[in-house]
Amino acid sequence: MTRLAGHRDLLAQVLDTLVPPSGGFPGAAAVALDHVLTVAGGSAALEALLARGLQAIEDDARAAGGFGRVDTDGRERILQTVERSHPEFFEALVRHVYDGYYAHPTIVERLGLDPTPLHPRGHRLDVTEPPDLTRVAARGPLYRRA
């Protein structure tokens, strides 16, 4: 995680631009930052890719005094620019941010789902009565005899 350590604050700001806090849901920095850092820590190639992309964001924001000093419109514009100039980085970043965000129990619960492991609890279904197949069955054989 050493290559990203110097970018941690910037990464958090980027995450909150990708998925901002909204409607009672936390932003991505609060729940997905650790996941992104952990995944990057397990892959030197991904870590290098993210570091290069974050550097590009930093470079783009330098004239404005840094990403953290830019308003929301400006942040989105910078990320749109980097999305075009560094598509591989951006694809990986968004993928891992969404993964970390929507895997987090806080978010799962906010979505109205049970955040505990699926097994052994399973799910209770709402509609369990047998379907009415009368019309279809009455059509008679639909297959060709061969």
Next chain:
Amino acid sequence: MPADDRTDVLVIGAGAAGAAVAWRLASAGIGVVCLEQGDWVDARAYPHWGVDWELHRQTDWCAQPNVRRLSQDYPVNDAASPIAPLMYNAVGGSTIHWSAHFPRFRPSDFRVRSLDGVADDWPIDYATLEPYFDLNDRMMGVAGVIGDPAYPPKSPRQTPPIPLDTLGATMVRGFERLGWHWWPSDSAILTRDYDGRRACNNCGPCDLGCPTGAKASTDVTYWPKALAAGARLLTRCRVREITLGPGALADGAIYYDREGRECRQKARAVVLAANGIGTPRLLLTSRSPRFPDGLANENGLVGRHLMFHPYALVRGLFDRPLGGHRGPIGCAIISQEFYETELSRGFVRGYSFQVSRGLSPIASAHGGLVGDRVPWGREHRRAYADRFDRTITVAIIGEDLPEAGNRVELDPALTDDSGIPAPRVTYTLSENSRRMLDHGIARAREALEAAGASGVAVNPLLRAGGWHLMGTARMGRDPASSVIDAEGRCHDVPNLYVVDGSTMVTCAGVNPTSTIQAVALYIADGIIRRRA
């Protein structure tokens, strides 16, 4: 090189077909040794036990071996294919992470040349396989309901069908309004306890394995019975080549065991059950002065006629929650309204619709199999909320016709961890398949809108959709145009059998596992008859 005693039959591969054959032969008193390059999967190791279960779908439980990259996997060069092959290497094979759709082929699927003038007829027919379909249903355990007019009458299903739930009931309204065929899917997933296995708890992601044992992976269906009948199963044993003995007969295989030692297993007959890519790969690596281009490949057809089922997907957006995260992920409804040939549609043969469950939280963000990711930025939460739990995906599974140019070869450079050449896949989607999928996309849109969808998103060809690997050692009566005969024996090597998806002459417009296993049981009975 450690050498085991000679066995009657060596089975290579412990998946859907290998397990069925091993059980049938062992039950008849035939000595069976099975070599499997994967291992047993501990049900306690499935991702469902953790809160981060969905993350595993993209890493160690990804269906693509090139992504998963476990030590028991082999890489597949799929750069020349728009469809990526999927598989799993373990006891149970790809049934570990299949969705357990269990439709059979229909009678016309075995008579494509006679009825429609394309491809080739099978040398066997539906009536021949019918008792094996029934036997296999009993072994696997099928949830469903009889009376489907799309099929000849079937024997009673082992358990009631998987409930439609809110999502399925919503989609039924669309099919009913259009007057189209639909039916609860035959699924190899128990809805009641059966044969010592427990019923499904509707947890959802069958593609990550089944911790309940309700889904019929062959590690919980055939294998316990095969082992009880005396079959021996050796895991983490990777076969390098099939060996030839006197008279150009197969006499066993050389393999690497879990310690990487080179070993030999002798046998009086060899059965290949390594899937539609692994089987031709192994035949092609088994070169000898007698078969310099690969075993049983005198006519050059080993690896040719690769068929996938090309999938297109149409996802409808609805204005209310559908509970799509509940219930078996792949199975709810099948529609075969456009299954048989109607040339006015612009293509020959046909397709099925499969209505699967909804998307889980991460899959929703990434757009599921349609792949249209929810946008990032200030609109993200609203866009996500509009989509989450409000979608139904209809998959179009089309019949792919066999083309000689679609094939599996050995890659000249890529190997697995043991140094065995990896397969290279070359595949082009045919114009017939493209027109078929386009027709299906338009009709699926119609059905979704009839069900109340306010809009749809389309994936015209699913790349990560190579679940079904077929046709690469095809069955036929003519040795010039096929690799195996009507009883599964290689024309060139009569004690070498193929029983997996490689055998398929044509691939129908439905999932193939039920038919693969029925064919495997039929071939096993031929082995038993000849031995008697």
